[in-house]
Amino acid sequence: xxxxxVGDRAPExxxxxxxxxxxxxxxxxxxxxxxxxxxxxxxxxxGCTTEACDFRDAxxxxxxxxxxxxxPDSINKLQSFAEAELLDFPLGSDPDHEVLxxxxxxxxxxxxxxxxxxxxxSTFVIxxxxxxxxxxxxxxxxGHVARVTKNILA
Numbered sequence: 001x002x003x004x005x006v007g008d009r010a011p012e013x014x015x016x017x018x019x020x021x022x023x024x025x026x027x028x029x030x031x032x033x034x035x036x037x038x039x040x041x042x043x044x045x046x047g048c049t050t051e052a053c054d055f056r057d058a059x060x061x062x063x064x065x066x067x068x069x070x071x072p073d074s075i076n077k078l079q080s081f082a083e084a085e086l087l088d089f090p091l092g093s094d095p096d097h098e099v100l101x102x103x104x105x106x107x108x109x110x111x112x113x114x115x116x117x118x119x120x121x122s123t124f125v126i127x128x129x130x131x132x133x134x135x136x137x138x139x140x141x142x143g144h145v146a147r148v149t150k151n152i153l154a
Contacts (some may be wrong), residue, residue: 003104010037010126011102015070016090018079022068028128032064035126039105040141041119043073043091044079045125047141051105051121054145056087063153070094071119104137123153125152 012150014023027035036054040048041118048071055067067089071078078091093109100106105122108115121141125148136144136149 002064002135004124004132006132006135008132008135009036009098010128010130013092013099015068015094015099015104016075017068017092018082019090022092024126024130027068028126028130031066031128032073033152034065034128034133036060036067036123036152037126038064038067038069038121038123039100039103039119040069040071040121043071043077044084047121049081049085051141051144052081052091053085054088055089058145060149060152061088065125065152068092070099070100072097097130101119105153109138118132123129123148127137 012024014021018116021138021148060067069094070092073093075093078093082091094100097106107118107120108117109120120137121139121140123136127133
């Protein structure tokens with residue numbers, strides 16, 4: 001599995017969300033400072049809820065960034081998740097793992113001591129020119145958004 005690094009071109013994507021189709025190009029066009037793409041394993045689980053609410057509460061849109069969360073979940077589950085947590089950014093459904101794989105966020109990982117294949121919790125900060133500013137793999141749900149925010153707003 002290839003991993004993205006700082007300076008690489010971010011893979012373009014077009015993905016379904018509960019509110020229609022969204023592309024990286026669309027998000028970059030709207031963003032003043034860049035786009036944050038984060039990948040998470042499963043909506044409505046404790047860690048993923050913490051992470052999503054932390055992104056919501058960080059108010060990154062106010063700072064010039066667009067945010068999108070991507071998981072293999074269905075559109076219906078993402079709709080319920082967004083409504084339950086009052087999320088103000090799109091959630092993309094990637095059931096075939098195409099975007100996850102393009103970003104190196106799908107593959108083997110350790111889960112409770114076992115090796116499994118699944119979503120590798122990851123976050124990418126993408127510059128307005130479409131290049132990777134930060135590529136963070138195997139991040140923890142708790143405290144992660146605070147570190148991202150500190151880095152980009154410094």
